[in-house]
Amino acid sequence: MKTLIAVMLTILFVCSAQAADSFGVTVYPGAKEDAATTKIVNEKLKVTGSCFRTADPLAKVVDFYAKQQGMKEVYVDKEGAMFSKDRINVTIQNPWMDMQTGAMKTDTLITLAKQ
Numbered sequence: 001m002k003t004l005i006a007v008m009l010t011i012l013f014v015c016s017a018q019a020a021d022s023f024g025v026t027v028y029p030g031a032k033e034d035a036a037t038t039k040i041v042n043e044k045l046k047v048t049g050s051c052f053r054t055a056d057p058l059a060k061v062v063d064f065y066a067k068q069q070g071m072k073e074v075y076v077d078k079e080g081a082m083f084s085k086d087r088i089n090v091t092i093q094n095p096w097m098d099m100q101t102g103a104m105k106t107d108t109l110i111t112l113a114k115q
Contacts, residue, residue: 047114091110
């Protein structure tokens, strides 16, 4: 029984560690993966990436990525930003348009994509 518990805790730890990292880039703390947007980015835009959403303001998310070691700023403006690190692009948008419905969203969208 102790072995089973140890295995389950190890799996839980590994899965949570993977959730905090995408393509070698740390995912913004508390951001939740958006499976529908990720699917559109991967299938329709032909990009290998993951999309995440947070209710935190754009400036706070931009500040988080600007402080990451090895992260290079590509551009920053009032509605979005782009950073790159080791052939991974990080785009941050607020507002952003849901590509499936066309609705404008007012939370912050973070996309991590391989170049």
